[in-house]
Amino acid sequence: xxxxxxxxxxxxxxxxxxxxxxxxxxxIWLRTTRRKALxxxxxxxxxxxAKRREFEKEYARQQAAFAHLxxxxxxxxxxxxxxxxxxxxxxxxxxx
Numbered sequence: 001x002x003x004x005x006x007x008x009x010x011x012x013x014x015x016x017x018x019x020x021x022x023x024x025x026x027x028i029w030l031r032t033t034r035r036k037a038l039x040x041x042x043x044x045x046x047x048x049x050a051k052r053r054e055f056e057k058e059y060a061r062q063q064a065a066f067a068h069l070x071x072x073x074x075x076x077x078x079x080x081x082x083x084x085x086x087x088x089x090x091x092x093x094x095x096x
Contacts, residue, residue, distance in 0.1 A: 005087035010080050017077040024070040028063060035059060 040046050047055075 005084070005091075007084065007087070010084045010087075014077055014080050014084075017073050017080070020073050021070055021077070024066055024073070028066050028070070031059075031063065031066075 038046070039052075
């Protein structure tokens with residue numbers, strides 16, 4: 001049984017991944033901006049010491065996790081785009 005490529009589904013998934021990427025970009029930016037506004041630099045007078053270092057370490061870990069999630073979504077979106085291009089080429093070859 002031959003399965004046809006679902007171009008509409010691929011388009012919907014790609015659009016949703018674009019929305020996810022944009023939201024992750026915004027969220028990463030928001031966290032960075034809020035951290036700077038509330039805490040200043042790592043050596044500011046706002047908050048120093050072991051708890052600050054612990055916070056900074058956890059904050060960096062979380063930011064890296066969000067960045068990795070964004071990169072994964074971007075890679076998946078690129079894979080869908082490549083599969084869609086290949087399906088279009090195969091369809092044209094089949095028709096021609």
